[in-house]
Amino acid sequence: MPELPEVQAHAERLTDAFGGAELERFTPLSFSVLKTVEPRPDDAVGSALAAVRRRGKLLLLDFGALTFVVHLMQGGRLVPDEAQSAKPRNGLARWRFSDGRALLLTEAGRERKAGVWVVAGDPLTQPPLEDLGVDADVVSHDQLAMVLRARNQRLHGFLRDQHGVAGLGRMLANEICHRAKLSPFAMTAKLSDDEVDRLAAAITACIADALAHERTLDKMSKSADRPGAVHRRKGAICPVCGDSVRAVEYNAYEVDYCPTCQTGGKVLADNTTSKFLK
Numbered sequence: 001m002p003e004l005p006e007v008q009a010h011a012e013r014l015t016d017a018f019g020g021a022e023l024e025r026f027t028p029l030s031f032s033v034l035k036t037v038e039p040r041p042d043d044a045v046g047s048a049l050a051a052v053r054r055r056g057k058l059l060l061l062d063f064g065a066l067t068f069v070v071h072l073m074q075g076g077r078l079v080p081d082e083a084q085s086a087k088p089r090n091g092l093a094r095w096r097f098s099d100g101r102a103l104l105l106t107e108a109g110r111e112r113k114a115g116v117w118v119v120a121g122d123p124l125t126q127p128p129l130e131d132l133g134v135d136a137d138v139v140s141h142d143q144l145a146m147v148l149r150a151r152n153q154r155l156h157g158f159l160r161d162q163h164g165v166a167g168l169g170r171m172l173a174n175e176i177c178h179r180a181k182l183s184p185f186a187m188t189a190k191l192s193d194d195e196v197d198r199l200a201a202a203i204t205a206c207i208a209d210a211l212a213h214e215r216t217l218d219k220m221s222k223s224a225d226r227p228g229a230v231h232r233r234k235g236a237i238c239p240v241c242g243d244s245v246r247a248v249e250y251n252a253y254e255v256d257y258c259p260t261c262q263t264g265g266k267v268l269a270d271n272t273t274s275k276f277l278k
């Protein structure tokens with residue numbers, strides 16, 4: 001799943017390529033992709049794309065009075081549509097511009113979860129963006145300390161939950177916990193001041209590294225190609241201390257961590273294995 005750095009760099013590329021282009025037509029290609037009824041997408045026809053922005057992990061196509069908010073979810077991508085075929089493979093929606101170019105929202109796999117919201121006025125105060133936490137790339141140390149204490153979740157879950165801070169997913173949650181030398185299962189309200197300091201610094205550094213990498217590319221990276229220390233590196237050597245990276249596996253994701261760096265050497269029970277042992 002693309003996270004804040006991937007979506008941010010992609011928004012910048014799309015603004016560079018399509019900024020100023022005038023919308024000729026918006027076409028939903030799947031009956032479930034458009035999540036709003038009012039305002040009508042056609043109300044943006046004739047308006048220029050001011051910019052493509054990002055909030056959390058979502059893209060905002062800003063046409064002035066109207067904004068198209070695009071949630072890519074797991075497998076969604078918003079890409080230049082060179083072929084503009086009548087039935088594009090995995091196509092969910094198309095924005096065609098009066099200069100003849102187009103953008104296509106695609107979604108790989110069978111799940112149809114990616115969606116488009118058309119919003120009039122300030123999109124940040126309306127669904128699907130209104131209840132997101134502060135963006136992780138701009139959250140202040142004090143804001144972070146406040147939401148950590150207010151929510152009291154496991155740290156890994158807190159980082160993935162978009163309501164405390166927004167923009168992080170499975171990979172950055174793993175990398176940030178490792179960089180901060182914190183257990184992914186630490187309770188957020190119990191973190192000491194020093195631990196909150198380390199967490200804030202790790203969030204900033206991990207996002208900066210990922211964004212710098214992503215900005216060198218001409219399209220969004222695949223998750224397997226993103227550089228990292230622990231994410232999906234179970235059994236590999238921790239680049240910081242030389243211990244082996246361990247994983248706690250769940251159905252949809254895994255929590256990857258280094259025992260020496262993060263849990264005082266303690267190896268956490270593997271979730272799938274321990275079910276059989278019970």
Ligand SMILES: [Zn+2]
Binds near residue numbers: 238242243261262
């Ligand atoms: Zn380590």
